[in-house]
Amino acid sequence: MTTRTEVTSGAFAWRRIHSLMGLWLIIYLLEHLIVNSQATLWLGDDGIGFVRLVNTLESLPYLQVIEIVFIGIPFVLHGYWGVKRIFTSKSNSGSSNGSKPSLKYGRNRAYSWQRITSWILLIGVIGHVAQMRFLMAPKEVRTDSEIRYVVTVKNDPGLESVAKRLNVVLETQGDDVIAKAKSPGKAFLMMVRDTFKSPMWCAAYTIFVLAAAFHAFNGFWTSLITWGVLLSYRSQKAFLPICWMGIALLAFLGLAAIWGSYWINLRN
Numbered sequence: 001m002t003t004r005t006e007v008t009s010g011a012f013a014w015r016r017i018h019s020l021m022g023l024w025l026i027i028y029l030l031e032h033l034i035v036n037s038q039a040t041l042w043l044g045d046d047g048i049g050f051v052r053l054v055n056t057l058e059s060l061p062y063l064q065v066i067e068i069v070f071i072g073i074p075f076v077l078h079g080y081w082g083v084k085r086i087f088t089s090k091s092n093s094g095s096s097n098g099s100k101p102s103l104k105y106g107r108n109r110a111y112s113w114q115r116i117t118s119w120i121l122l123i124g125v126i127g128h129v130a131q132m133r134f135l136m137a138p139k140e141v142r143t144d145s146e147i148r149y150v151v152t153v154k155n156d157p158g159l160e161s162v163a164k165r166l167n168v169v170l171e172t173q174g175d176d177v178i179a180k181a182k183s184p185g186k187a188f189l190m191m192v193r194d195t196f197k198s199p200m201w202c203a204a205y206t207i208f209v210l211a212a213a214f215h216a217f218n219g220f221w222t223s224l225i226t227w228g229v230l231l232s233y234r235s236q237k238a239f240l241p242i243c244w245m246g247i248a249l250l251a252f253l254g255l256a257a258i259w260g261s262y263w264i265n266l267r268n
């Protein structure tokens, strides 16, 4: 039989694991968005910073193990307990006919948005990984003398000149174009450019990035309460602008990567 103390300490431990994994995911998110923003931020350099960083990451030994241990498992642990928390908590900032509270204060709204953004992140991350890590990701093709990283893209007026500058070979196959690059970084850049030339994908990823930015730094604020760092009302209030700056920074990096990798930096 489970005693009350066991239930409580289990929940306590899970709460801490959830919080630690959330904090770890913020660090990963920052790293990920810094790398991606390099596809855009140094205008006119053809995303060479992105290519260099992706090549470095792709050259790490045991990359798949690293991805599972440092990204997959923290995400699953945080997401598992997050979903459980959502089903056992009640937001109280929505509209009401008087049968439940309807508190329109900033922190009550943030509590609700933390939960709404959880769903966007859960669906968004699964979709993003399926799309960019598996379905569209470059395939490694080895011949006796060379290795090429191959992606399938759609033709557009600027494709040829961008491919020429990046030293990527193009081969037309029906409606598609097969891009063959000498490094994984360049192949990933071609894939990112191809995705974000669609305004629909830009819009979907905009919602995803804004949700992630809010969830991460609003979560950072609540985590400082979880760990007893922000206890007084004054300290909690004083720290809010810092979290908004964190949200703005993540949003800027993410939106730069989405809207800049084709529409600003690599269109022609």
Ligand code: HEM
Pocket (backbone or CB within 6 Å): 018, 019, 020, 021, 022, 023, 025, 026, 029, 078, 079, 080, 081, 082, 083, 085, 086, 114, 115, 118, 119, 121, 122, 212, 215, 216, 218, 219, 220, 222, 223, 224, 226
């Ligand atoms: C980019 C991915 C994510 C990051 C960076 C992240 C980060 C965080 C952080 C730092 C916290 C604060 C923890 C605390 O208060 O101690 C948090 C809270 C939370 N997260 Fe996430 N999270 C992510 C994805 C998810 C997903 C996919 C879900 C569930 C579907 C989720 C559900 C929650 C919930 C429900 C809370 C609020 C817990 C509470 O108020 O007690 N998160 N998140």
